[in-house]
Amino acid sequence: METDRRSQWLRGVLDLCVLALLDEQESYGYQLAQALDMAGIGPIQGGTLYPVLLRLQRTGLIVADWRAGDAGPARKYYRLTETGRQALRHGGHDWQTFSTRVTTLIGKGDDR
């Protein structure tokens, strides 16, 4: 139940989390997965993450290009577009409003 609920929450905000990470710096799939894990949101498996990246790419919120690493293999780097930055601002704002209300509502229970 707990993991079920978590994954449902994630489904609503994973794209925003990815946009937020890419707003800090451009990145590639594996690094994003690690960053999400470190942020305490993960672990996000590749099977979940890459479809999100593909959708964001298709809708023009991020762009990607392949680049050879210094030592490692070639990686597909993603970065935010201007549209993506706007989507992050709007989506982030909506989420904060919503989550604050939820927190307030749930917090009322503690006061009783």
Next chain:
Amino acid sequence: MNGAQWLDAFAAELGRRGVDPETARHVVAEAATHLRESGEHPTQVFGNPSGYASAVADSLGPPPPPPPGPARRPGPVRLHATGISKRYGRRTVLHSADLTVRAGQIAAIVGANGCGKSTFLRICAGLITPDSGQVQVVGSLGYCPQQGGTADFLLADEHFTLFGAGQGISRRQALTDGRSAVRVLGWDAPSDTLARHLSGGTRQKLNLALTTMTQPDVLLLDEPYQGFDRGTYINFWDQLWQLRDAGRAVVVVTHLLTQLDRVDVVLDLTPAATTRGGR
């Protein structure tokens, strides 16, 4: 299933869902990179190949075309060959062979070496006259020979414009069509290499693209994949299924039987037991 097998299976599943080969190649390469960096097992990271391929296809947008199989309704007859016989001297190469292929079907011609597969195809193409029998073709025809379809001293682009001109296609259009036809096979035709300096496999890509670039109604392909590496071979079959789904009639000579469960018609020219069957 090891990592390489998983990736192969995944690539094939993407093709089956109509993901365009260029995009599929990127997705597969990205998955391979992830696996290399994480050191994890593909099933753990992505689940099974078909499930992940579905998720990817969904994310990519337009709903996937209906799955290939007997549920599809083939169109009108495009190629009808009946009672084809051919002798060379005293040797009977073909004895009353029949083949009917409709729009939206792939036919495989199989059989041992020397059983007349190429001869049959050349008769269908109108390059050889049979001793008896008839061939009817409805629509435009493209024929890809096993070898020798390219000219040593021409560039890839020159091939495209030359073959395009033969079909009355403008130079600009021919370049666009030709380049995209080879790109499907994983090759960005460079503008400065003569065909004779290309590797055997790459020359075959050019050879095949000269047939597919004009999108004829009937494609006759004589083992056009010799020298292809594994990935290109998968791309090749992916392309055949796309052509089929686009309503083309495809006839392909093959001695590799692994694909036979996914074609619509099989013509077995093995002399001992000449069998035919539709699926």
